[in-house]
Amino acid sequence: MAGTLGVKAARIAIVVTMFAVWEMLSRTGIVNPRLLPSASDTLATLWELLQRASVRNDLAVTASEVLTAFVLAVPCGALIGFAIAENRYFAEVVKPLLFFAFSIPKSIFLPMFILVFGVGFSQKVGFGFFSTIFIVIMSTTTAVESVKVDYLTVARSYGATPLQTAFRVYLPSMLPVLLEALRISMIFNLTGVILAEMYASRDGIGHQIATWGENFQMKQLLAGVLMIAVIAMTFNELVRSVETRCSHWRT
Amino acid sequence: MQPLANITPLKPASRAGAIQASHVGQIFKTSTQDVVALSDVSLEVKPGRFVVLVGPSGCGKSTLLMMMAGLRQQTSGTILINDAPIPQPDPNRVGVVFQEPSLFPWLTAEENVEFPLALRGVAKSERRAKAQDALKLVGLEGFGRRHPHELSGGMKQRVSIARGMVQDPPVLLMDEPFAALDEQTRMTMGDELLRIWAATGKTVMFVTHSLTEAVYLADEVLVMSARPGRIVDHLTISLPRPRTYEMLSGDTFGTLRDRIWRHIRKSA
Numbered sequence: 398m399a400g401t402l403g404v405k406a407a408r409i410a411i412v413v414t415m416f417a418v419w420e421m422l423s424r425t426g427i428v429n430p431r432l433l434p435s436a437s438d439t440l441a442t443l444w445e446l447l448q449r450a451s452v453r454n455d456l457a458v459t460a461s462e463v464l465t466a467f468v469l470a471v472p473c474g475a476l477i478g479f480a481i482a483e484n485r486y487f488a489e490v491v492k493p494l495l496f497f498a499f500s501i502p503k504s505i506f507l508p509m510f511i512l513v514f515g516v517g518f519s520q521k522v523g524f525g526f527f528s529t530i531f532i533v534i535m536s537t538t539t540a541v542e543s544v545k546v547d548y549l550t551v552a553r554s555y556g557a558t559p560l561q562t563a564f565r566v567y568l569p570s571m572l573p574v575l576l577e578a579l580r581i582s583m584i585f586n587l588t589g590v591i592l593a594e595m596y597a598s599r600d601g602i603g604h605q606i607a608t609w610g611e612n613f614q615m616k617q618l619l620a621g622v623l624m625i626a627v628i629a630m631t632f633n634e635l636v637r638s639v640e641t642r643c644s645h646w647r648t
Numbered sequence: 649m650q651p652l653a654n655i656t657p658l659k660p661a662s663r664a665g666a667i668q669a670s671h672v673g674q675i676f677k678t679s680t681q682d683v684v685a686l687s688d689v690s691l692e693v694k695p696g697r698f699v700v701l702v703g704p705s706g707c708g709k710s711t712l713l714m715m716m717a718g719l720r721q722q723t724s725g726t727i728l729i730n731d732a733p734i735p736q737p738d739p740n741r742v743g744v745v746f747q748e749p750s751l752f753p754w755l756t757a758e759e760n761v762e763f764p765l766a767l768r769g770v771a772k773s774e775r776r777a778k779a780q781d782a783l784k785l786v787g788l789e790g791f792g793r794r795h796p797h798e799l800s801g802g803m804k805q806r807v808s809i810a811r812g813m814v815q816d817p818p819v820l821l822m823d824e825p826f827a828a829l830d831e832q833t834r835m836t837m838g839d840e841l842l843r844i845w846a847a848t849g850k851t852v853m854f855v856t857h858s859l860t861e862a863v864y865l866a867d868e869v870l871v872m873s874a875r876p877g878r879i880v881d882h883l884t885i886s887l888p889r890p891r892t893y894e895m896l897s898g899d900t901f902g903t904l905r906d907r908i909w910r911h912i913r914k915s916a
Contacts, residue, residue: 547746547747547750548750548752550719550746550750551744551746551750551752551763552767553719553737554717554718554719554737554739554744555737555739555763555764555767556736556737556738556739556764556767556768557767558767561767565763565766565767566752569752569754569755570752570754572754643754645753645795645797646752646753646754646797
């Protein structure tokens with residue numbers, strides 16, 4: 398949301414204050430610096446980590462896993478969601494089941510993924526896919542239902558084929574809801590892949606974070622947290638900027 | 649002897665724009681009972697006429713219109729447009745203008761108007777030219793690049809009319825197109841529609857709740873009763889054209905409107 402200048406300034410002030418408080422707590426020793434290294438130290442460590450080839454490699458591994466899982470889960474989930482929403486009977490049968498499946502925490506299935514896929518790329522992608530697909534299916538059904546019947550009648554009255562209706566009416570009409578779904582799916586996807594990396598892995602930034610934690614390397618750990626936070630927020634904001642552009646046709 | 653096949657039979661003159669309904673019935677099946685929505689509706693509209701359908705809510709006037717558009721099939725009877733049945737929508741014969749929220753918000757005004765042409769794969773340049781013409785006809789020259797949310801209610805309906813006319817169909821069906829507009833805009837749009845109609849010579853079938861609008865616009869008014877929907881009266885409006893605002897307060901106007909109102913009160 399593009400706020401006014403004052404609102405933006407207030408937001409920046411809050412972030413700056415948080416970093417300042419963090420710095421102050423650590424420097425004055427109110428919180429043990431071994432537990433909470435100062436913000437400036439953490440940022441310095443972050444910079445240093447980013448220079449390391451091994452860390453860059455970890456980031457690349459995680460990125461490839463996340464993107465692969467995402468690229469597989471989104472179209473699959475969207476197709477299933479579309480099929481469910483389009484078929485009344487199927488929707489009635491399957492929807493509650495999906496809600497059941499969605500309510501289960503996905504993390505409890507992680508050991509099974511390791512047994513099936515071993516420790517490696519496919520395990521991360523598989524688990525990322527599994528963490529993401531339910532939310533994609535559910536958001537797509539919601540998106541399909543958000544399409545106004547009036548639009549479909551108009552398309553029909555001008556002789557649109559089913560394929561034309563799908564691409565010229567459903568897709569653009571659903572776009573605002575779909576973009577939101579995309580954003581939320583990425584959060585689930587990222588969580589899934591990083592969790593899988595932290596649980597059992599040889600590389601990836603999630604694995605590094607877990608290792609730094611176990612070794613009590615607080616500076617590196619916090620730097621890793623910042624790294625992932627920034628990446629996640631960047632993706633989120635990118636999608637959101639597109640979203641606001643088509644907000645005027647949200648129903 | 650000359651074989652008969654060599655003689656070219658005289659083709660009957662195509663009656664583009666003629667609407668004919670005979671003994672049309674519609675029954676909606678619900679879980680508890682069958683609801684007769686329309687019963688034995690017959691009507692005949694000559695090409696180029698402006699016909700208004702009025703009636704109380706739920707009398708099936710919109711249903712009848714949707715059947716003429718090929719969007720819905722009748723349970724019994726036949727409907728002919730240009731002397732041919734209409735089993736599915738046919739934008740070359742029939743253009744439809746719906747109630748307000750039917751423009752696609754993700755397209756600009758001209759893209760909305762082009763939509764029916766885009767579906768048929770008409771080339772971009774030809775599409776754009778036709779859309780420009782249609783927008784000019786409805787008085788929206790220069791507004792093509794705007795999105796619907798940047799247009800007023802009346803302007804949106806002008807775009808809808810342009811969209812309905814872009815393929816130049818002989819028949820224009822309008823389902824309460826001005827219902828969502830305020831009174832002043834509604835009057836202006838009525839005059840605009842009459843101007844467009846006079847300029848294009850299309851057959852217009854117009855559904856409305858407003859008796860004033862019905863008498864003001866129509867050559868003929870068909871009055872329907874509710875449950876089952878039937879045509880109970882057929883008025884020919886002999887007021888001269890162009891219609892003017894002063895006619896609204898005239899005796900003829902009042903008499904015609906009263907006659908329609910009595911039918912509607914009876915069946916409501």
